Amino acid sequence: MSVPTRTATRYTVRTFEPDDRETFLSMYDTVFGHDRSSGWFRWKFRENPYVDHVPVLVASADGEPVGFRSFFAQEMRVGGLVRTAFQPCDTMVHPDHRGRGLFDRMNERAVERYADGEPSFFFNFPNENSKPGNLAHGWREVGTVPAYYRPQNPLSALEGQGSTGLTARDADSRSADGGPATAVREAFETAIATSHRAGDRLLVGSDSEIAVERYETPPADVLAAIYHRSVPEMIHTNRSAAFYRWRFDNPAHTYAAYVARRDGDPIAALVVSTVGDHVRIVDTLPRTIESEDAALEQLLASALDDHADRSYVEAFGETVPTPLRFRFYPDTRFPLSALVQPTARTLLARDLEDGLALESSSISSWRFSRLDLDTT
Template sequence: MSHGDDYTVRPYDGDREGYLDLYETVFGARKSREWFAWKYEDNPYADHVPIYVAQRDGEVVGARSFFGLELRAGERTYTTLEPCDTMVHPDHRRRGLFTRMTERAIERYADDGLDLFFDFPNEQSLPGNLKLGWRVVETVTTHYRVQHPGALAPVGEESLVGRALDAAGATAMDAYFGLRGRRVRRLGRDVTVSHYDGVPADHLCPLYESHVPKRFHANRDETFYGWRYDNPEYDYTTYLARRDGEVVGAAVVGESAAKGVANVLDVHPLTDRAANAPVYAALLRSLLQDVSAIPLVALRDGVVPPRVLSGFGFHPDTALPLSKLTEPATLVARPLEDEWTLDGRSLTDPRDWQVSICEKDTA
């Protein structure tokens, strides 16, 4: 669709190389074909590549991309798209391309019967989302364990500068964690933990199905586990917690040496958090030993109780000192119809959402 200004806004049509070129121009890093294939071409929640592009003189100068996921709340599932990797070439900004690409996408996916959009926009794209009908649900707290303060440098959106703790040094940090950990060392001593390369869906699916939240969250079925953790930019390890031989908990960790971060993307059980504090403690105790060389460990709020996180040296990014160094995630949502309640659950009520890092498209 052209507006008489030499720009054409249209669905993606084999524009991979132009898209990757634009990504490099906008974000300063070249993504691989394997990354693009995983995120968009092989996404099982879309039967097409869910991207709208803006083109001028044969060049892709803008892109509005979407990350397909299926949400679930109780026994109900919902088709969703998560806007991501939004790009406009520096030479073509302030010409309405973001709005035009988004409006085309809204029109198309409303006709397709999509249930909702949800995402975690940064400070730059949040105002545009709000203008086009998204509403803020909440600020989502991420808890960080800063393991090597002096080693942290700004490399990508998931990193932060550890100046606030830099003076402590690695030795002092080890001592600090040792003192903090005493509060939870008594928890989970009857729980054994083993780890596996990759993500064993045959163990995780039954565990998930026995503790399905009634709030909006990613539906963790075999389709999800078979695709979500194939991101070529991360190495994934699963930790299984057992009590008397029975699997009672799990954690999935995505590790990126290049980004200097280990993301705890998923922790199970997803419900009964207070009763399962010993299981979470055993999982954290094991996985933190394995990622001790990684400068930063991240875990979203909502499952592991705060006292367990605090006991293992995690700090929320919504409080000092990390609030001075990070940009907490903002969860926003938008239905395709003018109905902000789905099956009795409000899209704008934080109590109806439970999101982990696995719902984010970048880890």
């Protein structure tokens, strides 16, 4: 009697092909729990103005895609230079094929593919699962960029943590129309929002020369003009009008902008995006925020007032002038570190033979907002 032999799975790593898109999107939902459309894929990879191909590598098992290593192309300013960089993103391996070294194999192929020519370097903020693999393939840790949170509604925030102390009867009463718990809750929420607004107004100086305008769609040309008024020396994404038009065309998010003008001239801007029960500060301009901190504070107060009903406001990197003054707390320090899982990101960089030596740079050499991240 013959014993059947088990055929070993043959894994290969190759470049992306058009037929891989549907598998990519299906696996994205499986791995990350988010439904992404073909329009989102087209925007992020095919219509990206800084690359002439789909920068995705595919791990296949006997010819079937089981893993993807993707890159988000960006144009970066490094001092007086403008260089293309790739930010690794959306890396995934199907659960049935993990532990087979596919992440390492895709990383190796990526370094081989892009070692000559563009991009000039990689940079990213890997999670704890992918960080060791990046370090093993030449990435170097640069430093940590904190995320900031401003609690707007402590009641909702605590509910999200499951620590309100409300009994089941309280929860039922709260959900009943006109119930006493609902009335008490609404009174607390109104008092909190009123307190925030009053506090923000006290923090912001009155400047009658500054007019604040709100845009439902961020005005790309205006934002680019403000950016070019004061370009920082630190490493950051190059913000042209074309960049803004493409970046804010992301179909997974919607954005609104606030612009400050003095004598009719735009001098500062702030861009926000609403996500579920909270709002994100996506970008502030100029990127040398200290050069127009008074105008930015007025824009921040306007945006916070418009979103006072949100549970919290999130900011990343260097976006909010004097964060603690406006009650933005870093998630790496008490009190938030005791309540939430820190999401501060550790920056890793890898040079690709362009002589920039970014692997040995310090975190103070970089300047980030959420707009520099692939996920916003």
